[in-house]
Amino acid sequence: MNDMGVEGKLVADQLGHSLDVNQNIYTKSPVERRKTAVDQLERSLVM
Secondary structure (H helix, E strand, O other): OOOOOHHHHHHHHHOOOHHHHHHHHOOOOHHHHHHHHHHHHHHHHHH
């Protein structure tokens, strides 16, 4: 639901969890976004 743009608080309420639990346990970053973050970090360390 996160990838579909549904508000995190709404998802947490539907699941009966706190927003913190919902985001920390159920939400995963897509692999491509994680790869982009690593690439950006590598570029910043080289400079």
